[in-house]
Amino acid sequence: MSDFKLDFGDTETAFADKSNSELREKHRLFRMMNSPVLNELGTRSATFALSLGLPVEWLIKNTVFEQFCGGETIQECQPTVDRLGHYKIGTILDYSVEGKSAEEDFERTKDETILNLKRAKNDDDIPFAVFKVTGIAPLGTLEKISSDAPLKESNKVKWENAKRRVFEICSYAHEISQEVFIDAEESWIQNAIDILATDMMEQFNREKPLIFNTVQLYRTDRLQFLKDSHLKAKEDGYIYAVKLVRGAYMEKERERAEEYSYPSPIQPDKEATDRDFDEAVIYCLDNLDSLAFVAGTHNEESTQRLAQLMEERGIEHGHPRVFFSQLYGMSDNLSYVLADKGYNVSKYVPYGPVADAIPYLIRRARENTSVKGQMSRELDLIAKELKRRGL
Numbered sequence: 001m002s003d004f005k006l007d008f009g010d011t012e013t014a015f016a017d018k019s020n021s022e023l024r025e026k027h028r029l030f031r032m033m034n035s036p037v038l039n040e041l042g043t044r045s046a047t048f049a050l051s052l053g054l055p056v057e058w059l060i061k062n063t064v065f066e067q068f069c070g071g072e073t074i075q076e077c078q079p080t081v082d083r084l085g086h087y088k089i090g091t092i093l094d095y096s097v098e099g100k101s102a103e104e105d106f107e108r109t110k111d112e113t114i115l116n117l118k119r120a121k122n123d124d125d126i127p128f129a130v131f132k133v134t135g136i137a138p139l140g141t142l143e144k145i146s147s148d149a150p151l152k153e154s155n156k157v158k159w160e161n162a163k164r165r166v167f168e169i170c171s172y173a174h175e176i177s178q179e180v181f182i183d184a185e186e187s188w189i190q191n192a193i194d195i196l197a198t199d200m201m202e203q204f205n206r207e208k209p210l211i212f213n214t215v216q217l218y219r220t221d222r223l224q225f226l227k228d229s230h231l232k233a234k235e236d237g238y239i240y241a242v243k244l245v246r247g248a249y250m251e252k253e254r255e256r257a258e259e260y261s262y263p264s265p266i267q268p269d270k271e272a273t274d275r276d277f278d279e280a281v282i283y284c285l286d287n288l289d290s291l292a293f294v295a296g297t298h299n300e301e302s303t304q305r306l307a308q309l310m311e312e313r314g315i316e317h318g319h320p321r322v323f324f325s326q327l328y329g330m331s332d333n334l335s336y337v338l339a340d341k342g343y344n345v346s347k348y349v350p351y352g353p354v355a356d357a358i359p360y361l362i363r364r365a366r367e368n369t370s371v372k373g374q375m376s377r378e379l380d381l382i383a384k385e386l387k388r389r390g391l
Contacts, residue, residue: 004311006337008300011385013340014333017083020391027382029067034375057354064361068329069096070349074119077351080328085125088339090346092128092181092325093119096360097352101138103161109135110165113180114172121176127323127346128212130181131169133193137162146191166196170211174204179241181294184214186249187265188256198229202238209241209292209321217277218247219265226280230291240291243325244280246273246299274302281306285313285322292321298331300377307343317342333381 008014015023061072070077074093081091095112097105113131120126133142141158144151151159166182173180182197184190197213204210213229215222226242233240250266257264267273281302284293295306303324309315315322324345326335338345350360 004308006304006307006341008304008333008337009381009384010337011333011381011388014336014381015385016336017087018385020389023382023386023389024391026067027379027386029063030375030379030382034379060358060361061354065354065357068327068350068361069357070328070351072351072353074115074351077349080349081125084347084349087336088342088345089335090127090344091125092130092346092348093126094130094348094350095135095352096350097135097356098132098359100135103158106136106138106161106165110169113169117169117173117176117178117180120178127344128179128181129173130183130348132183132185133162133166133196134185134189136165136169137192139189142189142192145195146189163196163199166200170200170204173210177208177210179210179212181212181243182214184216184245184247186256187219187253194225194229198232201233201241202236205233205238205241209239212241212243212292212294214243214245214296215280216245216247217280218250218267218273220267220272221265223276223280223283227283230283230287234290241293242284242291243294243296244277244284245296246277274299277302278305282309285309285315288315288319288321292323294323294325296325298326298334300334303334303338307338307341318344320344330378 018026070080070091070093077091077093081093084091093116095109095116097109097112100106100109109131113129113136116129116131120129138158141151141155141162143149144155145159170180182193182200185193194213197211200211201213215226217223226244229242230240247266253266254264257266267276277297277299281293281295284291285306295302297303306322306324310317310319310322322344324334324338324343326345326347328347328349335345335347350357
């Protein structure tokens with residue numbers, strides 16, 4: 001490994017866009033989120049209050065929602081798009097409405113995703129669109145497809161509708177030449193998502209990488225899945241495109257495996273996940289002639305290693321098939337320093353009605369406390385910048 005290193009402790013660059021008052025508010029909120037007790041109390045209280053119809057949306061919108069979301073509509077996200085774009089960081093507008101089950105809701109989410117694509121067209125500040133298949137298809141049908149269970153006539157209709165919606169999104173993306181991510185989800189529905197993503201790549205990734213599937217490396221089988229998927233793409237004559245992440249449903253996955261008495265699909269420890277993630281990155285770098293990839297990570301070591309490997313191999317910082325990505329409101333030290341050095345970097349910026357975004361925000365809060373040291377690291381960096389500014 002070369003001596004090349006990016007300075008991810010450069011808080012002046014990391015928080016260049018934050019005013020003193022914004023930085024203080026971020027510090028206050030992250031201190032609360034760093035406490036597992038306060039975090040759990042806050043998330044439970046918010047859920048309970050909303051279930052009772054209590055008027056707490058204004059409080060949520062002006063605190064945690066403001067830190068991690070761009071707004072309630074595409075238009076409300078514009079200041080965030082402009083702010084990130086000023087520092088050469090792309091925005092990925094993520095319509096974060098979850099848990100719906102009606103066909104009209106699925107149609108609405110599909111239409112919103114197409115609006116996202118239209119908004120992203122010809123705008124360098126919005127390099128990707130994204131959608132979750134559970135936003136446009138029922139969980140039960142996805143689970144049946146994933147397990148090869150026999151389908152009732154009603155499930156067949158729902159599956160055809162799901163395929164149609166995915167096709168409408170991806171064919172429009174192809175029509176306007178706009179990249180789009182298909183997010184990964186729980187293992188018991190992921191096979192159906194992979195079927196859809198592979199079909200879309202096969203149809204629309206012939207000339208350039210447009211449709212990206214997502215691989216969660218905290219699953220024991222995903223490194224091999226990545227390699228097999230890439231080889232299939234090469235054989236079939238299309239460009240494989242993938243977003244690499246560690247994963248977002250670890251506790252839920254382990255609990256379900258225990259409840260239904262099957263082996264957990266999740267790696268035994270963090271070291272195994274890190275190893276597979278880093279191996280996946282190397283595999284992708286080895287095959288840039290036939291694939292494109294996004295390293296979706298908040299892990300400083302993995303980010304540093306990818307930058308070093310690119311330097312060693314003489315791969316330009318802004319190579320059109322190598323991207324970095326983080327969540328809005330998190331790991332600004334990675335995003336802003338990478339962008340400052342000319343790498344392709346973007347932020348997931350969730351948006352949607354406050355009440356509908358609550359499941360997303362709760363997942364963020366719980367993930368941040370379960371990832372050892374993540375929130376403490378964020379707090380240390382903010383405190384360092386507050387001190388540098390003499391605040």
